[in-house]
Amino acid sequence: MFKWKKESKSQEVFKAHSLYIDELKEQLKNELLYSDITFRHLKKNGNRIVFCFLESLIDKSSLDEFILAPIQNNEKIEWSVQGFTQVLPLSVLTVTNQLSEIISGLIEGNVYIYVEGDPYGLLTNLSKTVERGVEKPETESNVYGPKISFTESLVSNMNILRNNLKDPNLCMQDLVVGKRVKTKAKLVYIQGIADEELVTTFKQRISELEIDYVPGNTVLGHLIENNSWSVFPQLMTTELPDRISIALYRGKVAVLMDRSPDCLYGPTTFFSYFESTEDVYMRWNMGLFLRVLRLTALFLSVLLTPAYVAVLTYHYEVIPSPMLVTLGESRSKVPFPPVFETLLLEFVIELLREAGARLPTKVGQTIGIVGGIVIGQAAVQAGFTSNILIIMIALSALGSFTTPSYLMGTAIRMIRFPIIIIAGIWGGIGIMVAFCFFIIHLLRLETLGKPYLSPVYPLQWRDLGYSFFLVPYQYLAKRPQTNKPVDKERFSEKKAKLKKDIDE
Structure with missing residues (x-):
């Protein structure tokens, strides 16, 4: 900001030349253009002081209480950087005279204090942020476990995570996301568990991003994932702090981002999107039942309606004879081929789902239930579709809704459409x-350099208890090897198997 004069090439010593307040104001106005920058002046014994800030970003009561009042009430104070640091009751005061630092500070809600004639000024944070309090999760509802979710405040999210994990090895490294709009972020991992190579990969991909603005963690995940053309999500975002806590102790790495109400973490596998935090809090056999139910619903959702199209188009011989009569009666008034009939109903279901998601909660639920019943009944009576297809479409939709991850559920519904078209052709x-094409695609897919279908491919028996199946806790002594954790043991397997009485 200020002009510098080089005194000695050998010693590399610089001295700052003082700046008049009018010159400082002119430079700040030129940089911030048509913003709400405000200047407040004080004068004492010929000395002039200016306070520069963006009116919409600072707390004016804090400005009066913590800056203006201490300066005006202390008549013996020397009006200089050193004098202000002795009387201002603020924990962080940054000495600077660089224009870029001052502009960045003002945008973040800082106040710049400058005394005319001094080579430096002070930056102090008095930001006033608009944020909501801690609430119940909206997109990831659960029966068991904590009922709090992340908010849009980075500081609040760090506080929530610190309260969940009172571990001295919990590391939070500073990151800056975006070139033009610099958004603060934190890289979170547990030192001694997370693989250093994984931490470096995460940090490198974020630091190498050449983009002006990143709206949130979901977009950040799209920018740093391995394959942007794939329909399957490769990094998971969640609003549940306990899910992040569990992931960190499995050797994963997370990113908290300011103004983003969720947390990004990885590496994730295909089976991670069918895990729920309730599986951890329930008994292992109940959690196993629910996880197998979700995976079964996946296959039903993807293959049920394509199978209906293929059977009615080419393979009537596989239908039992008693059912042929029912199918014939049901489709006797339908003028469309099975593939068109199925695509039409699938499209209607997606319309109802999207309309229900965009409308207010109570209205959306009414539209989903009443609209589905009315449209389904009317379509059957008008001869647009058959009763049996209505049942299969409903089962397919329910199967996709059982997926805990919204992104994976949407991906499942998307891949159903091309499979239906191919089933109508071949x-x-x-x-x-x-089906083989999607399996090959999943086999080739990676997330942060780790196989997407792990631990099924490559097969790792011990990790199956964390993903595909659930087993009792005493058999989960080792952390998942897919993440290559530094500390591979969660507890001693031999001691866990010992059953002790009370008197022992």
């Missing part, structure tokens, strides 16, 4: 070709 062979 029948059962087309379904197998499409």
Whole structure:
């Protein structure tokens, strides 16, 4: 900001030249253009002082209480940087004279204090942020476990995570996301558990981003994932602090971002999106039942309606004879081929789902229930579709809604459409070709350099208890090897198997 004069090439010593207040104001106005920058002046014994701030970002009562009052009430104070640091009751005071630092500070809600004639000024944070309090999670509802979610405040999210994990090895490294709009972020991991290579990869991908603005953690995940063309999500975002706590102790790395109400973490596998925090809090056999139910619902959601199209188009011989009569009666008034009929109903279901999500909660629920019943009944009576297809469409939709991750549920519904079209063209062979194509795609997919289908491919028996199945806790002594944790043991497996009586 100020002009510098070089005194000695060998010693590399610089001295700052003082700046008049009018010159300082002119420079700040030129940089911040048509902003709400405000200047407040004080004068004493010929000395002039100016307070520069953006009116919409600071707390004016704090400005009066912590800055103006101490300066005006202390008549013996020397009006200089050193004098202000002795009387201002503020924990952080930054001495600077660089224009870039001052502009960044003002945008973040700082006040710049400058005495005319001094080579330096003071920056102090008096920001006033608009944020909501801690509430129940909206997109990831759960029966068991904590009922709090992350907020849009980075400081609040750090506080929530620190309260969950009172571990001295919990590391939070500073990050800056974006080139033009610099958003604060924190890289979170547990030192001694998380693989250093994984931490470096996460940090490097974020620091190398050449983009002006990142709206939130979900967009950040899209920018740093391995394959942007894939429909399957490769990094998970969650609003549940306990999910992040569990992930960190499994050797994963997370990112908290300011103004983002969720947390990004990885590496994640395909099976991670079918895990719920309730699986941890329930008994292992109940959690196993629910996890198998979700994976079964996945196959039903993807293959049920394509199978209906393939059977009615090419493979009538697989239908039992008593059911042929029912199918014939049901489809006797339908003028469309099965593939068009199925695509039409799938499209209607997606319309109802999107309308229900965008409308207010109470109205959205009414639209979803009443709209589905009314449209389904009217479509059958008008001869647009059959009763049996209505049942299969409903089962497919329910199967996709059982997925705990909203992104994965949407991906499942998307891949159903091309499989239905291929089933209408090639029948059962087309379904197998499409299914094999998606399996090959999943086998080639990686997340932060880790296989997406792990621990099934490559097969790691011990990790199956964390993802595909659930087993009792005493058999989960080792951390998941997919993440390559530094500390591989959670507890001693031999001691856990010992059963002790009370008197022992």
